[in-house]
Amino acid sequence: MSILVNKNTRVVVQGITGKEGSFHATQCKAYGTKVVAGVTPGKAGQEVEGIPVFNTVADAVKKTDCDTSLIFVPPPFCADAILEAADAGVKLIICITEGIPVNDMVKVKRALHGRDVRLIGPNCPGVITVDEAKIGIMPGFIHKRGVVGVVSRSGTLTYEAVHQLSTLGLGETTCVGIGGDPVNGTGFVDVLPLFEKDPETQAVVMIGEIGGDAEEKAAEYIQKHVKKPVISFIAGITAPPGRRMGHAGAIISGGKGTATEKMKALEAAGVRVVKNPAEIGHAVKAALGR
């Protein structure tokens, strides 16, 4: 088992003829993901590494039965692309694009509310279920099938954690990058129940960072509903207030959203919080009694 995506997931790549889109569509396909379609308006009939290109997501759904979209469309057109995927009936939308204006995402989030569709991202590395489907930009080879679910606001920091888990022989089930933007589609609290229910996942690594209160909300949820061990690292204990640390969402504003506050909330909820990111893997190992 796994969560969100598996070997049967049928993927359409929006923005497939762009530099990023074509490169990563090819990489995902090489990993074994069923990449069945691509979309670039005006380029129907072309192929990218044997993947047929359509003008619209609706056409792609009709012809290929794709159920998940992976988006590489540039920021000015990305809100439109997400809504197009939702309107075409795609059930899972994974948006990699970084730099979408927040107020665009405000409208997108509102428009998706109450509909039978899940958005992951934007500004995220994507989702991978190890050895089944890689739907994103993460390097597939660092992953190893195992027992740990990973959910994270960061990209390369997630690779760091995954690398530790794989090296220690623990391995991962599914890794979900929820992205570094202040308004996103899926939060920690949406992913945690999926891992809690997944029989193969024995522990969860949750990687947070400064800004917002997603980690505090997660702490509340974990305390009430999660029985599996959760191990967490929060990046940015040295970050100064009022400065945006790369990610649009990584900013301490009005004294809120500090790493210390988040760590405190998580610890109070029984989460094992590691202060040193180099110790994530070992902490999971200890939590699982291995």
Add this chain to the structure above:
Amino acid sequence: MNVHEFQAKQLFAKFGVPVPRGKEITSPEEATAWANELNTSVFVVKAQIHAGGRGKAGGVKITKDKGAVAGLAKELIGKTLITHQTGPKGRKVHRLLLEEGANIAKELYLSILVDRDTGWPTFIASTEGGMEIEEVAEKTPEKIIKEAIDPAVGFQGHNGRNVAFALGLQAMEAAVINPFVQMLGNLYRLFMEKHAALVEINPLIITKEKTLVALDGKVSFDDNGIFKHEDVQKMRDLNEEDPLEIEATANNLNYVKLDGNIGCMVNGAGLAMATMDVIKLAGSEPANFLDVGGGATKETVAAGFRILLKDPNVKGIFINIFGGIVRCERIAHGVIEAAKEVKITVPLVVRLQGTNADEGRKLLAASGLTLEVADDLWEAAQKIVKLTGKAA
């Protein structure tokens, strides 16, 4: 991106939010000319820097004497203001706002931003105008009024009325209720249309003449939305930004200057923050945040080195790259090439992990460069801290 108060007020005026008559001034001569034109009983001269707390730092002067305005302008231009938001070095004043004074009957607080929890634009209002809103929220949370606006339909009259009545405007001054509701609608429009991240009026005043005036104004813009607005791009004031940060932006690097001694260069924002944290755990302090992004090349690495080495506080450099799509041997080449162009005068530790890490480490070891190579994050952090003279 932040803008000056006078720029915020220009935007307010454009969107129908009432502001005092005022103008940007850069010399005593301009001050005199505008003071003559203003022809009011009270003149307010306000230093324009991107930081709060200007009043307490002596950056705001008030006079009834038209003849004194030029002198006040002369005093403020070129002065360095130190406020709780500028840091100990303070910020030099290059421009002023000269505007008419107002007869304050009551001060309120009003702002709009996106509530990250709901994803909805939300007004925050309080009767405690002129105070630090964080302090009000901390000490008297019951005095904070919140009104979320449904982005599907936008601002509605009832949203404005909810805030107006919750503030007690009826008892305070009923004549301003309708203008207040209208003003909130205008602020919402400004916020959404211009891709603002925050619009704040503190204080928003009710005058003795029963009108509303935005006596102060702060607007910051979403960096991701600025590309849509040429007028906003023109408001950028490079005087208010760190020169190294300007250079970094020009090279597509994400750099934030900090106060420590260890310069770091990392791919990815989360890992960059984690690297800073590890440096602290190992007993030192990071000199900066620097994310070279997913496509790090020889050029970006070289630009990163140049920026790090321009910071006189930097006593050592820690490069931490987790190769994903970026291959480590290419980063190693980049470091070697960049080191030829930029003379590296401080100890250097390079930690490579991920795609082709072994190959990269071998290249570095054989390069003849004076550097230490590491494969583990913690080991690398301890190394650089030790090399810069502090033990963990």
